[in-house]
Amino acid sequence: MRNRVCEILGVKYPIIQGGLAYVGNGALAAAVSNGGGFGQVGTAGRTPENFKEQVRIAAESTDRPFGANLPISEHSDNTPYIEAILEVKDKLTAISLSAGNPKPLVSLFKEAGLKVMIMTASVKHSLKAQELGADIVICEGFEAGGHDSPLEMTLFSLIPQVSRELQIPAVAAGGIANGQGVVAALALGAEGVQLGTRFVATKECEAHENYKKFLVEAKDDATVVLERSIGRALRVLKSPFAQTILEFEKSRPTVEQLLPYIRGVNNRVAAIEGRVEEGWMNCGQSVGLIDSVESASDVVRNLAREAREIAAALGGLSTLFAD
Ligand SMILES: Cc1cc2nc3c(=O)[nH]c(=O)nc-3n(C[C@H](O)[C@H](O)[C@H](O)COP(=O)(O)O)c2cc1C
Structure with a gap:
């Protein structure tokens, strides 16, 4: 079974590696994609040249789809990053836009043939992202590592409220680091998950x-x-x-x-x-759930295996709520 997120991104599992400032390198993105998820090369903390180099490394290390992340307010001038992304667009499947107003960029990247994912943290911004033409909304709760929305909405409350309003798929981000989190996010109405912190503690990540x-x-x-x-x-x-x-x-x-x-x-x-x-x-x-540094491909495969086992075990739950 492949859901809409799998179809849009062309992946086996609806598991995305979020943009990771400084530490979201090409080898990591490729390893995530090789495991069946969707890796992303970050622009934050990189020069446009280094970003393109990381995309080249990723493309050499996987023949599966991967993408890039552009946190809009992170760079004082986005122009060289936009140019860099457009230069390597043929290697990318999707771009995720975060931390700023995506309006001027959505049609630009869609016309370049990229799927567009917009990160949000409220129902209002998720509906706006849909209206702008996003293919996927990535909805991030306050549990997440890195910059969070000052609205401080936690994922458990946010995802069901967002997913019931949207026609396009919502992906849940923040606080997910194992199969329980993956299944819970899907139970709340998400059609995929995005993880950040878990992927830092991997062999391929260039974090120290x-x-x-x-x-x-x-x-x-x-x-x-x-x-x-x-x-x-x-x-x-x-x-x-x-x-x-x-x-x-x-x-x-x-x-x-x-x-x-x-x-x-x-x-x-x-x-x-x-x-x-x-x-x-x-x-x-979710950092308390991280016990070891593994290959990012194995992290993806383990998340999928755990999710499979938990989803199967939960089948019996329906009897608890029998009429
Ligand atoms: C080390 C680190 C760096 C991050 N940098 C970015 C970034 O550059 N752009 C972005 O959109 N999100 C960034 N994030 C957020 C992640 O993409 C992801 O949405 C978030 O980590 C999910 O929550 P989790 O950390 O609980 O898994 C970062 C998160 C971490 C942990």
Whole structure:
């Protein structure tokens, strides 16, 4: 059985690897796709040249579909990234647009032959994405690693409200790291899942070993939310550096005052260079479920196997609610 998300993306399983700033490299995207999911090469934290190089690496490592991610407000000028995406469009199946107004970009990428996925965190924005012509809405709950919506809606409440309004498929993101999460998301009305944090703790991801070690050792209470003082939300691993930012935020800084702490370079030093005392690491609430660093292909296959087993076992549930 293939559902609409499988059909649109041309994949075996409706399991997507989200855009991952700094650490969403080509080898990771290819490994996810080789496992039967849909990998994505990120533009955040990369130069346009490096992005194209990662797309080339991905294309050399898989003959299955994969895509790219463009967080719109991440780059001060999107033009070189849009040009880079269009240059490599023949290697891509879809583009996911997040963190900004996708309106000017949807028709541009659709005319280039790409499927367009728009990330949202509310019913209102999901309906807007549908109206703009998105093929898929990726709806992200507040459990998710990285930037979250300041609306702070959790996935359990968000997905059923979104999916009942939409005609196009909704994909659930945030807090999913095993087969239980996959099946639960589908039970709530999603037609696929997107994972981020789980895919950082994989062999192919270019995150530093120190970051991956943090993820494997972290428990359920290991994340904190930064940037609330400036009306935003960034979920990261609890660490002395993150605690320093939280303390500073108590003084109600302006965006300019907070910027030296939250700029991308502080993510890179920890996530890529492993200097975890000097920067922050994106991380979602499902991190307590991550026990090992595996191949991303195996992560996808294990998610599918667990989902298969859980879905089969749940068949008996109908008797619990018999008339
Ligand atoms: C390390 C990391 C970096 C991320 N960077 C991006 C990004 O550049 N663009 C984007 O749209 N989402 C980004 N996200 C969000 C993910 O694509 C995904 O939606 C989210 O991680 C799902 O929640 P989970 O972390 O609970 O699995 C990032 C998440 C993490 C953990």
